[in-house]
Amino acid sequence: MDIATLYGTGDLAQNVEHCECPPNYKGTSCEQCADGFYRSSSGPYLGSCVPCQCNGKAERCDPDTGVCLVSNIVL
Numbered sequence: 001m002d003i004a005t006l007y008g009t010g011d012l013a014q015n016v017e018h019c020e021c022p023p024n025y026k027g028t029s030c031e032q033c034a035d036g037f038y039r040s041s042s043g044p045y046l047g048s049c050v051p052c053q054c055n056g057k058a059e060r061c062d063p064d065t066g067v068c069l070v071s072n073i074v075l
Contacts, residue, residue: 024050038063
């Protein structure tokens with residue numbers, strides 16, 4: 001873990017935090033939804049990351065809206 005010093009004489013900290021995220025989250029602080037998940041408006045804080053509901057027609061969805069995506073085409 002990187003630490004700070006009073007006079008800033010230490011090495012530059014590249015990442016202050018890095019978490020091991022649950023399967024439905026990603027990011028340095030687990031702040032993003034992983035592929036195949038989107039943020040629902042229910043749950044604590046900003047909402048929970050829940051599985052895409054694409055019924056086998058797509059493997060991923062927009063991480064904010066849950067709209068299913070195939071390549072760059074919206075279903």
